[in-house]
């Protein structure tokens with residue numbers, strides 16, 4: 001075992017931070033380190049936090065983390081913000097809302113830019129979560145970029161996905177994007193101190209029932225008077241019914257109920273083969289993505305540097321069509337061995 | 341030779357200083373130059389700054405101070421960063437820094453000082469240089 005791997009397993013913060021940078025930059029040797037760490041992963045519960053911009057995701061992570069810390073958990077946080085497609089730069093501002101976590105050695109916060117990925121995470125996010133897992137953080141919170149309806153990669157990385165909504169975003173039903181609603185394991189109506197929270201909850205419940213006629217969304221909390229989560233998976237259809245939890249993240253309200261809801265989802269997944277089926281699906285997608293990326297990278301490396309540019313010229317002059325160009329390029333590659 | 345890596349910069353406002361225009365201008369300029377800027381907001385303590393620099397593994401820490409408290413804040417921040425094993429992370433300071441304080445700040449380990457009216461291009465160039473030197477080791 002290398003010194004670096006040992007340092008990560010001991011949870012040494014500088015080593016963790018440096019490895020996260022290596023992961024993001026795909027530095028040489030990082031694959032070996034991740035491979036050595038992999039047997040030590042799989043212990044953490046990974047919670048995704050997604051939702052429209054400004055609904056209070058970072059503030060919620062700040063409040064939820066404090067609540068988990070009171071229960072003795074070690075919390076790792078990955079906060080993803082978008083990379084500018086024009087400049088490649090990014091302003092990562094989620095830490096602004098997480099200042100209450102400063103000075104707590106049971107918490108590790110890392111901001112990440114999407115670096116060209118479109119699904120709400122960056123390519124490195126999954127591996128970054130594994131590094132935190134191996135370092136001993138048993139709760140990992142991943143805040144995605146402020147999401148619309150296409151940024152749903154989080155379901156491929158998380159065990160439990162929280163979709164955060166807030167009142168006062170205009171026409172409630174319009175504001176709630178169907179795509180993102182479908183990925184919710186728990187629906188959080190944050191900013192419950194604001195007028196319109198009850199309408200948002202109602203709109204969400206209606207949408208859930210429309211989307212899944214067999215479902216009855218569980219209600220938790222009403223105007224600050226937060227009640228216990230009542231939703232339970234019904235034995236007959238075995239479906240998880242996403243509960244709706246009202247929170248005031250800026251005032252740390254509703255966190256116990258939220259933790260209960262997350263715990264119940266965890267409980268649900270741990271019954272029978274559910275967790276195994278979820279992880280199998282996630283790994284299956286991950287292998288396909290990695291296979292595609294790795295093949296592409298190695299293929300491109302086998303082509304002469306100017307091969308693509310040469311082809312675009314021939315396509316522009318209508319000498320060859322785009323698919324024909326691809327076939328020609330592929331025919332120039334010797335497929336065995338696609339060595340690293 | 342390794343590929344050029346994205347430069348990560350922490351921009352922090354220490355102390356009770358509420359002037360945040362300059363910090364935001366710098367953050368945007370660095371983003372537009374292709375860097376990743378971690379902006380942590382106002383009223384950061386030296387401990388918060390050092391902790392964020394460590395967790396975010398930044399190449400450079402930039403402080404924006406217009407309150408006049410730089411002679412008290414900067415040495416303390418440098419000290420806490422050193423305690424966190426961040427000796428190799430360079431410190432820049434911008435804002436209202438009287439000329440007579442500059443030499444002393446530099447003696448405390450500040451690598452660059454940028455006052456009002458500085459062209460952001462010069463700051464970008466300077467950060468690229470010191471980041472390249474750091475990533476080079």
Ligand code: B12
Pocket residue numbers: 351356357358359360361362363365366401402403404405406407408432433434435436454455456457458459460463
């Ligand atoms: C606008 C302003 C305000 C605004 C601030 C709005 C805001 N959200 O930022 C308001 C009205 C709120 C304000 C309030 C006060 N202000 Co005022 N304010 C100014 C003023 C006129 C301009 C500052 C500014 O925004 N400049 C524009 C930005 C883009 O420039 P900049 O910050 O200097 O940044 C540039 C460089 O310095 C550098 N830079 C800055 N940060 C960084 C960081 C890094 C890493 C790098 C590389 C470079 C860099 O690059 C930038 C681009 O060139 C200055 C006077 C002046 N001309 O500077 C006084 C000034 C800063 N204020 C001053 C004072 C005293 C106050 C008050 C205490 C007044 C009072 N008695 O109430 C309060 C305190 C507020 C607080 N909570 O801290 C004094 C400070 C004196 C001192 N330091 O000794 C100044 C110098 C005025 C003066 N001559 O007396 N202020």
Ligand SMILES: Nc1nc2c(ncn2[C@@H]2O[C@H](COP(=O)(O)OP(=O)(O)OP(=O)(O)O)[C@@H](O)[C@H]2O)c(=O)[nH]1
Pocket residue numbers: 052053054055056057058059060094097145146190191192193194247248249250251
């Ligand atoms: N009234 C009220 N405001 C809140 C609450 N939670 C967060 N806010 C405020 O909402 C604003 C946005 O909060 P963030 O936590 O930054 O939201 P976000 O979803 O992380 O935003 P992005 O990361 O930019 O998508 C901030 O001004 C918060 O203070 C809440 O429960 N009630």
Ligand SMILES: [Mg+2]
Pocket residue numbers: 057058059093094143
């Ligand atoms: Mg946020």
